[in-house]
Amino acid sequence: xxxxxxxxxxxxxxxxxxxxxxxxxxxxxxxxxxxxxxxxxxxxxxxxxxxxxxxxxxxxxxxxxxxxxxxxxxxxxxxxxxxxxxxxxxxxxxxxxxxxxxxxxxxxxxxxxxxxxxxxxxxxxxxxxxxxxxxxxxxxxxxx
Numbered sequence: 001x002x003x004x005x006x007x008x009x010x011x012x013x014x015x016x017x018x019x020x021x022x023x024x025x026x027x028x029x030x031x032x033x034x035x036x037x038x039x040x041x042x043x044x045x046x047x048x049x050x051x052x053x054x055x056x057x058x059x060x061x062x063x064x065x066x067x068x069x070x071x072x073x074x075x076x077x078x079x080x081x082x083x084x085x086x087x088x089x090x091x092x093x094x095x096x097x098x099x100x101x102x103x104x105x106x107x108x109x110x111x112x113x114x115x116x117x118x119x120x121x122x123x124x125x126x127x128x129x130x131x132x133x134x135x136x137x138x139x140x141x142x143x144x
Contacts, residue, residue: 001078001142001143002142002143003078003088003140003141003142003143004045004046004088004140004141004142004143004144005088006086006087006088006089006140007087007088008045008088009041009045009088009106009141010087010088010106010108012041012044012045013037013041013106013108013114014108014114014124015028016028016029016032016037016040016041016114016116016122017114017122017123017124018121018122019031019032019037019116019121019122020121021033021116021117021118021119021120021121021122022036024036024055024056026039026040027040028040032116032122033116034103034104034105034115034116034117035053035069035104036116037104037106037114037115037116037122038090038104038106039053041090041106041141042141045141045144046141046142046143046144047144050075050076051072051075053072065100066100067100067101067136067137068100068102069092069100069101069102069104069137070092070101070136070137073090073092073137073139074139076142077090077139077140077141077142078139078140078141078142079137079138079139080138080139080140081138082135082136082137082138084138085107085135085138086107087107087108087109087110088106088107088140088141089106089107089138089139089140090104090105090106090138090139090140090141091104091105091106091107091113091135091137091138092104092135092136092137092138092139093105093131093134093135093136094134094136095134101136101137103115103134105131107127107138108124111126111127112124112125112126112127113125113127113131
């Protein structure tokens with residue numbers, strides 16, 4: 001499976017900057033959550049979403065052993081080791097130690113990433129050591 005052009009993925013992701021935060025939404029300029037951002041970038045970079053996303057609560061994944069986001073991403077994306085990430089990669093973060101990965105971002109440069117964050121909406125910010133150590137999984141978008 002060939003990968004999508006990372007620069008194109010970043011350009012698409014940046015077109016979502018300023019989109020307000022809204023749970024379970026995925027509409028550029030209108031509202032999205034972190035997963036909705038990843039889904040929106042997928043639709044433009046790759047094509048139609050390959051399967052529907054079931055509705056989820058704000059506290060989904062607080063308990064339980066399954067890495068739901070990683071399992072879904074593995075079905076349609078190219079997994080890479082977090083140590084080998086480059087710009088354009090989709091990142092899955094653990095928000096608490098030993099919790100499942102449930103936050104999504106897109107690496108935009110060696111030290112920056114873009115994500116949808118509650119109260120802030122879609123923002124691009126530094127991939128600080130605190131964020132970097134939370135990366136649990138990384139994936140590349142496949143070619144269209």
